[in-house]
Amino acid sequence: MxxxxxxxxxxxxxxxxxxxxxxxxxxxxxxxxxxxxxxxxxxxxxxxxxxxxxxxxxxxxxxxxxxxxxxxxxxxxxxxxxxxxxxxxxxxxxxxxxxxxxxxxxxxxxxxxxxxxxxxxxxxxxxxxxxxxxxxxxxxxxxxxxxxxxxxxxxxxxxxxxxxxxxxxxxxxxxxxxxxxxxxxxxxxxxxxxxxACSPLVARAAKQAAQLGLEIPLSEALGRSYPAIEAFRTSDDKSEAEQAWKLRQQPIWRGR
Structure with missing residues (x-):
């Protein structure tokens, strides 16, 4: 075992x-x-x-x-x-x-x-x-x-x-x-x-931003970009979120 x-x-x-x-x-x-x-x-x-x-x-x-x-x-x-x-x-x-x-x-x-x-x-x-x-x-x-x-x-x-x-x-x-x-x-x-129930890509992106942001002063954390957030902009989950909002229905996340 x-x-x-x-x-x-x-x-x-x-x-x-x-x-x-x-x-x-x-x-x-x-x-x-x-x-x-x-x-x-x-x-x-x-x-x-x-x-x-x-x-x-x-x-x-x-x-x-x-x-x-x-x-x-x-x-x-x-x-x-x-x-x-x-x-x-x-x-x-x-x-x-x-x-x-x-x-x-x-x-x-x-x-x-x-x-x-x-x-x-x-x-x-x-x-x-x-x-x-x-x-x-x-x-x-x-x-x-x-x-x-x-x-x-x-x-x-x-x-x-x-x-x-x-x-x-x-x-x-x-x-x-x-x-x-x-x-x-x-x-x-x-x-x-x-x-x-939440987008797994948003969760990963937010966690990455939180972890990296803690390592630097707040002013720098607010001003920098984060790779996972940038990647989310072209993801299927972002498209799904926009479509679900228009149709007033729950999104179906794919994690892609």
Missing amino acids: SSVELIRSSHVLEVRLNRPAALNSIDDDMDRLLAAAWATVDDDPDIWVAVLTAAGDRAFCAGGDMKRPPTGHVGLSFGGGLTGIGGRLQPLSKPLIAAVHGHVLGLGFELAMCADIIIASQDAVFRLPEARAGVIDHCGVVHRAVRQLPHHVAMGMILASEPLTATDAWRLGLVNQCVPREELDEAAQSWIARLL
Whole structure:
């Protein structure tokens, strides 16, 4: 049985961490499989949405495997390239949902923060255990934490390994939705449906603009052009949107 399972359903690919006995901690093999999964998502034009989930009851992901830690596959950063830690950052161009439960620790917390939409079950607990464990190496997770959370909340997690409950994560805007554990799959499906109702090319173009724009001052971000937006201007989806508007009907997206 693979430690990372890929489950395809129409335009959606679920990427499932599958080492529940090890709390889905990420070893080098899982990291390689994650790199392959993200390449599949980006390379297949018929995949419009990716969903990151995890098997087992206790944890979404307990971080990197201390016995066989990830080393970066073909020079990519940990998490199959998503995190920017320990290698080359390879951001995912398509929308990514993370549906998390139980322990969300270290590298697992980092992976969740790499998603565009986070859904958390009420039993989820986010934590950076490094300070308490006396371990520090690459520290990409702290840079995301201080950008995605209020400063003092993030610093409490970073310096004292303070936990963050799912309810507080939702209150602080880190997660999009907090639901009872038994409703996690249903909530993920609801977000998938909302994303599939939108043009996949517009979603990719907007994500690209958002990601690139964050790297530069606002004035520059507003003034530059973005390749995916330029490409959309001559796409079938743009024509479909214009025709659907004229006919007052729902567009049928092709992702082309």
